[in-house]
Amino acid sequence: GENVEQHPSTLSVQEGDSAVIKCTYSDSASNYFPWYKQELGKRPQLIIDIRSNVGEKKDQRIAVTLNKTAKHFSLHITETQPEDSAVYFCAASTGRIKAAGNKLTFGGGTRVLVKP
Amino acid sequence: DAMVIQNPRYQVTQFGKPVTLSCSQTLNHNVMYWYQQKSSQAPKLLFHYYDKDFNNEADTPDNFQSRRPNTSFCFLDIRSPGLGDAAMYLCATSRDIRGDGETQYFGPGTRLLVL
Numbered sequence: 010g011e012n013v014e015q016h017p018s019t020l021s022v023q024e025g026d027s028a029v030i031k032c033t034y035s036d037s038a039s040n041y042f043p044w045y046k047q048e049l050g051k052r053p054q055l056i057i058d059i060r061s062n063v064g065e066k067k068d069q070r071i072a073v074t075l076n077k078t079a080k081h082f083s084l085h086i087t088e089t090q091p092e093d094s095a096v097y098f099c100a101a102s103t104g105r106i107k108a109a110g111n112k113l114t115f116g117g118g119t120r121v122l123v124k125p
Numbered sequence: 126d127a128m129v130i131q132n133p134r135y136q137v138t139q140f141g142k143p144v145t146l147s148c149s150q151t152l153n154h155n156v157m158y159w160y161q162q163k164s165s166q167a168p169k170l171l172f173h174y175y176d177k178d179f180n181n182e183a184d185t186p187d188n189f190q191s192r193r194p195n196t197s198f199c200f201l202d203i204r205s206p207g208l209g210d211a212a213m214y215l216c217a218t219s220r221d222i223r224g225d226g227e228t229q230y231f232g233p234g235t236r237l238l239v240l
Contacts, residue, residue, distance in 0.1 A: 043228065052215065052231040053168065096165050113229060115167035 011036040013101050015116025022089050023124055030119045032099035033081040039101040042075060042082050043113070048095045056097075057084070089123045096120050128152050129232035131216050137238045138206050146201040146235045148216030157199040158229065159191060160215040168215055174199060175221065203237075211239045 012035040043058035075082040100113040138144040160168035190202040216232040
């Protein structure tokens with residue numbers, strides 16, 4: 010099955026600096042890669058996703074890049090703010106088999122702390 | 126944005142006493158999932174329903190069961206909760222049409238405490 014590894018497990022940055030989180034996946038058939046942000050005690054919320062037919066996607070201060078050859082994808086947050094502090098999870102899915110729905114395999118998470 | 130609703134938000138039960146968690150959705154999504162999440166670990170998929178078809182993960186204990194009486198509702202039954210079952214339980218939904226990956230929307234979760 011799919012295996013997703015996420016690094017680093019913790020990341021501390023100064024407000025205004027950039028944060029980068031990297032994930033690698035094992036199943037070359039994976040074609041959907043969402044990123045979720047989870048604040049303490051709250052639900053995971055989708056912040057950005059990318060499909061295998063594009064290499065990069067950007068939404069304001071957040072961007073995701075995908076390298077299918079190397080099987081890795083990264084989340085980039087620019088101009089970090091204290092409210093960006095949370096746990097971030099990457100995930101991968103093949104979504105190919107009808108009966109499997111859209112099974113996500115999550116990375117282990119990155120705790121991001123933005124220091125004012 | 127109450128699109129995926131979970132009740133209750135907090136549940137306290139006693140060791141071995143059956144408990145049921147509920148999830149409802151207003152999105153008319155055909156796929157519903159139950160995840161268990163402990164201490165900021167990644168959510169762990171327990172099972173999911175594709176329409177009425179139940180799909181159990183291989184490592185989900187028999188202690189966990191699920192029901193989906195209709196498109197909108199899904200229940201998680203824990204037959205005999207143990208201390209190790211204390212966790213946040215997340216329900217999620219997605220609409221699987223193209224088979225190329227659709228967004229999963231998570232509910233707020235139910236935090237289960239086992240005494």
